Each structure stands twice: as C-alpha cells, then as structure tokens.
C-alpha cells in the first residue's frame with residue numbers, strides 16, 4: 001500500500017493516528033484496520049471540450065471506514081487531487097463523523113482538474129461522467145458526496161440528476177450540499193464557516209478572550225468556508241484585517257469591508273485588484289500579528305518552515321490539514337490554541353447530515369432549528385475534545401483523534417471482523 005503514502009497529507013494523518021493510538025493505548029487490531037481505506041476506486045473521466053476534442057481526467061472515490069454508517073465526504077475538483085490525498089481526506093472524514101457523533105463513515109472523492117479552466121458546459125459534462133463512473137459505489141445508504149474545493153451546489157445538482165437518471169427516479173439524498181430548491185437544507189451553504197466561528201467563540205471563552213472590535217482576524221482562503229466565516233466574525237464585531245485566495249491576499253489594518261469584498265469577488269471571481277486594501281502575499285497573511293488565524297483554503301500551507309512566523313493566539317483549521325504535524329507542534333509550543341480541522345470544520349458535515357435526514361423524511365426544518373442543532377453538537381464536541389486533551393495532556397489535534405477513535409473502537413469491537 002505504498003502508494004497511499006505519496007501525499008504529505010496521508011503521511012500526516014497516518015502519523016497522527018498512530019501517535020494518538022499510542023497515547024490512548026488503542027487495541028493494535030483496531031489500529032491495523034483504521035490505517036488503510038476500505039475501498040478505493042480510480043476512474044478515467046473523458047470529456048468532450050468545447051473545441052470538439054476529448055480530454056481525459058483522472059477521478060477517484062475512496063471509502064475509508066463504514067462501521068458507523070454510510071460513507072460521507074466531499075468531491076474535490078483540483079489539479080493536485082490524487083489517490084493518496086483523497087485517501088487521507090477520506091480518513092479525516094471517518095474521524096470527523098465519529099468525533100461529532102453522526103452516523104456516517106468516512107469517504108472522499110475528486111477529479112484531477114482545474115475547474116477554472118473549463119467552461120460551464122465542460123464542467124457539467126465532467127461532473128456527469130464522473131458521477132456515472134462512481135455511481136456503483138455511491139447512494140443514500142452507501143456513500144453520500146458533498147461539495148469541497150472547486151465544487152458547489154450546482155455540481156451537486158448535476159451529480160444528483162445524473163444518479164437519478166441512471167436509477168430512473170429522483171434520488172435526492174445521494175448527495176448533500178444541494179441547492180435548497182431541489183432538497184438542500186437551509187443553512188448548509190454557510191454551515192462550515194458558521195461552525196468555524198462557533199469553535200472560535202468556544203476557544204475565546206476558554207482562553208478568557210472577549211471577541212469584539214479589538215479582535216483581529218486573518219483568513220486564508222475566501223471560498224465556501226472562509227467567506228461565510230468572515231461574515232459571521234464581522235457580525236460578532238471582530239475586525240477581519242486580511243483575507244486571501246489563490247491570487248494573493250488583501251490587508252486593511254482598520255478592518256476590511258467584507259460586504260464590499262464579497263461584492264468584488266462575486267463580480268471578479270478573485271480578490272486580486274480589490275481597491276480598498278493593500279496587497280499582501282499568502283505568506284505575509286500567515287505572519288500577521290492577529291488574534292485569530294483561519295487557514296481555510298488547502299492543506300499543507302503552514303509547515304515547519306513558516307510556522308514560527310505565526311503570531312495568532314487562536315488558529316482555527318477551517319481547511320482540512322492546513323498545518324502539518326510539525327507545524328502543529330511548533331505553534332502549540334509557542335502557546336497558540338489550535339482548533340483541529342476534524343472539529344473546526346465539522347459544521348459542514350453536520351448540516352449535511354441534517355440535509356440527508358430532512359431529505360429522507362421529506363420534512364424540512366427552518367434555519368433557526370438547523371443552526372441551533374449545529375451549535376449544540378459542536379459545543380458538546382468541543383468540550384469533549386478539551387476534556388480528552390486535559391486527560392492525556394496531548395495537543396488538540398491528537399485529542400480530537402483520540403475522541404474519534406474511542407467511538408470507532410467501541411463500534412468496531414461490537415460489530416467484529418467479517419469473517420471472524
């Protein structure tokens with residue numbers, strides 16, 4: 001299984017799992033089963049481009065562990081997407097769902113493509129062919145995809161429609177993160193960012209910090225996670241002084257006008273050129289003297305090489321794996337409070353779960369109900385991780401893994417190994 005270790009993200013997830021296993025004295029037979037994905041599918045996705053030529057892209061779907069329920073995990077369209085990274089993300093999904101106590105296993109999918117280089121028609125063709133290629137291992141009771149980097153509600157709508165065409169009837173609950181008009185949940189689009197901000201509030205409370213006009217925040221990645229997180233932080237009165245995307249960052253010491261930044265991005269797609277701020281690099285953003293840093297773009301951006309430049313008191317991992325294992329050790333030693341990814345960005349999968357439940361029952365909740373339930377689950381999960389951290393005197397990342405693995409261990413022992 002050497003191919004699994006090709007990405008730093010898999011290596012890190014694997015090492016965090018094995019060190020958490022040592023700390024918690026995990027049954028070695030359980031560890032052995034959690035180290036590797038249950039199933040991994042690689043597909044080719046041929047697409048007719050607008051110029052009439054055909055181009056083939058590589059696609060993946062990985063299911064890591066399905067002891068607690070069907071697989072759950074996003075679909076990523078990104079040029080660096082590969083089997084090893086997808087396996088790592090599937091593993092993180094197993095632990096995320098177990099940590100927050102929702103009845104899912106972990107899965108992830110993706111296509112190695114830059115969606116910014118395809119037209120809308122080409123993207124639709126890519127999504128529909130990818131959905132067809134993996135349809136035999138997904139379904140409302142098997143594995144339920146959702147949006148991730150480079151995909152959105154429209155992608156989910158095409159995926160759901162394709163799956164439904166293959167079945168011959170509408171199957172809404174095959175994906176979550178759908179637009180509300182076709183069975184999506186109120187609050188799903190903002191849920192990951194909202195969950196990040198709930199966790200920042202819990203962390204601030206724990207540290208005796210008051211979130212208000214004196215609180216400064218920098219957000220790396222201004223997409224489906226970073227952008228709603230910025231909105232909620234501003235609503236709490238905090239000053240978001242910097243945000244960034246693939247084109248670089250923007251900075252305003254007085255606090256950015258997030259409403260106007262949102263309008264700019266809606267019109268121009270990227271932050272580049274936004275007039276009411278100074279341009280900064282992504283590296284400069286990490287090193288800003290802010291109270292809260294939210295890395296919400298992509299994995300492996302804060303490493304042993306730049307972790308020492310980070311000054312934030314609270315680091316909220318909005319993205320999956322934005323800090324490497326070594327970086328976590330460095331920032332933790334410096335006294336930063338890290339909110340680990342599988343807790344911090346779990347809001348998305350929690351409201352995906354709500355969407356799935358609502359869809360299966362054809363009974364939809366109001367926004368207040370969705371957010372109330374989201375808050376309750378994250379509060380309990382945050383407190384549980386802090387209690388485990390105090391019990392084992394480990395870092396917060398390990399504490400989150402231990403909390404998740406304990407739940408999995410109980411479930412895996414009850415179900416046993418087939419054949420026995």
Ligand code: NAD
Nearest residue numbers: 148149150192221222223224225245246297319320345348
């Ligand atoms: P997205 O595609 O909507 O946005 C990603 C943002 O990051 C964009 O602004 C993009 O320009 C920027 N970006 C990408 N690469 C970058 C780089 N190298 N440097 C700087 N900026 C870069 O994706 P998203 O859904 O917001 O996901 C972001 C992260 O959050 C991913 O790690 C994803 O796995 C994780 N996540 C997403 C969800 C969700 O519900 N969307 C849930 C849990 C975790």
